[in-house]
Amino acid sequence: MPFPEGVEPMNLYSFRQTVRDVSRPYLFMVEMPFIDGNNAKVTAFARSTTLPKYSVGTIEIPFQSQKLRFAGPATIDGTWQIEFLCDELHSLRNRFMQWLQIEYNPQALLAGAPVSYKYDNCKVYQLARNGEVVVSYQFVGLFPTNVGEIALNHEETGFSRFPVEFAYDYFTVSSDDPFDAAQDVVAFNYNDVGIANGTDPGAIVEGEDINGDVGVVGSNAGA
DSSP: OOOOTTOOOOOHHHHHHHHOOOOOTTOEEEEOTTTSTTSHHHHHHEEEOOOOOOEEEEEEEEETTEEEEEEEEEEOOOEEEEEEEOOTTOHHHHHHHHHHHHHEETTTTEEOOHHHHOBSOEEEEEEOTTSOEEEEEEEESBEEEEEOOOOOOTTOOSOOEEEEEEEOSEEEEEESOTTOTTSSSOOOEEETTEEESSSOGGGTSOOOOOOSSOOOTTTSSOO
16 A cells, blocks of 8 residues: 655554654552652552543534534543552551541541642652653642552452542643654644644743642642
């Protein structure tokens, strides 16, 4: 089958040279210093999670039986889940249970103020094969909403696991600037006719620095 004009023919060698490598789902790390001071336990015991999705809604304006569509507000799912291995002393799970107690204590019938339990410094990293961080997602206003059950069974010979579900306000993304026009990649430029090749998208949307002070629960969140 002939290739369209301007498209380089693709064979196994050119495919390999183009793809080079792909992201691997097992190369990730979760950082949650509030739960464990040096983050070692969270990193080691977090077995699976996700990088959150982000989508933009549309606003439709009808005109003579047709619809003109514009970008609407962002749609943030606001929920996130991690599955953990349960350590022998249940210390990790107990820390999440204590966090829930800050939100609402059923024994004292007291609810905590948002500033006391919302957390701004939880991150999930996608790693390269050499261990370097490819991209990181930082959650803002994060707090647990459910610490899952642990199944007990005399016939089970595996390891105990439990999920933790979180809610959050929004997230920010930090990467190795894949849209740097100085590199051999495509950058974006906003002009009179829309987005075209040219400059750093930072000229369009001002990014947010997420590499500031380390946050702790109750000191920099929920204000």
